Amino acid sequence: MGHLDGKVAIVTGAGRGIGRGEALLLAAEGARVVVNDLGTTAEGGGTDVSVAQAVVDEIEAAGGKAVANGDDVASFDGARHLIDTAVEAFGGLDILVNNAGFLRDAMSFNMDEEAFDAVIRVHLKGHFAPAKFAAAHWRARAKAGEAVYGRIINTTSEAGLWGTVGQSNYASAKGGIVSMTLTLARELERLGVTVNAVAPRARTRMTEAVLGGLVASEGAFDDWHPDNVAPAVGWLASPAAAGISGQVFVVTGGNVHWVAGFSEAGSLRGAQRWTVEGLIQHQDHLFAGRPTGIPDFGIV
Ligand SMILES: NC(=O)c1ccc[n+]([C@@H]2O[C@H](COP(=O)([O-])OP(=O)(O)OC[C@H]3O[C@@H](n4cnc5c(N)ncnc54)[C@H](O)[C@@H]3O)[C@@H](O)[C@H]2O)c1
Secondary structure, three states: OOOOOOOEEEEEEOOOOOHHHHHHHHHHHOOOEEOOOOOOOOOOOOOOHHHHHHHHHHHHHHHOOOEEOOOOOHHHHHHHHHHHHHHHHHHOOEEEEEOOOOOOOOOOOOHHHHHHHHHHHHHHHHHHHHHHHHHHHHHHHOOOOOOEEEEEEEEHHHHHOOOOOHHHOOOOOOHHHHHHHHHHHHHHHHHEEEEEEEEEEOOOOOHHHHOOOOOOOOOOOOOOOHHHOHHHHHHHOOOOHOOOOOOEEEEEEEEEEEOOOOOOOOOOOOOOOHHHHHHHHHHHHOOOOOOOHHHHHHOO
């Protein structure tokens, strides 16, 4: 018995890295999986359908059920076809894991327009487009009187939560994915669909330059293994997570951190419009002695 027996899942960008681990785990928990991957280079160039098929072969060799899909998740036509693939192959869709993407890092003053547009497109639109067609699928089923089981698990990044130097395109897209997660969670609640996001930290080709040297010694737990992320996604996809929506989790090694978003940090409340001089006079009251420089990065 798996926690996802009878469910149908899509994992985007599942031919490699974190998505591959997620597809394998969802299948091991009983889901039938559409393994999507365009098969791009680390910078988003080219295509290679064999990348998705290799993960399908692994799932089938382990006794699971999967089909490959090579659509570009950031195009509406591709995303529509991706959802149709799940319906045609397995009769419906229950779980969408948005994960695909790539990087084109540069300092803001050096970033070219193409690098900015490509990264915003693949992450932000590449999350929205599959979510849109999955939501339409679930809405149609609900309207037809069917009970809907719906889970969307998005992939943000600590870059999007706290900002990272050299990644103004990527951090903006990943921050937007958090906002999109909250919006989709509110929109789809009435259909019984939950929407959450994970911010992983793992050694893949995307993080090779920073984490490539961090390999566990023989027999030790590998804190940086990309497959460490998958159990949290399996949990959020499961029936046990029905009451969890609009939440964000940083997942790395053996740690799952629940992170909370914006909250009121201080206020100046007045009965009339402030003047600049008035705000200058009251700024110490607003901040109440707390630091006002660039916020600390991440979880310590
Ligand atoms: N590795 C980390 O530490 C880390 C940290 C934070 C966030 N993330 C996020 O996790 C996700 C997975 O990253 P990864 O580290 O496994 O990278 P990866 O490069 O190993 O895998 C990403 C996959 O997405 C595919 N892809 C790219 N564009 C696509 C498109 N338009 N349509 C379909 N597939 C496409 C690629 O072919 C690739 O196989 C990404 O969203 C990434 O931003 C990773």
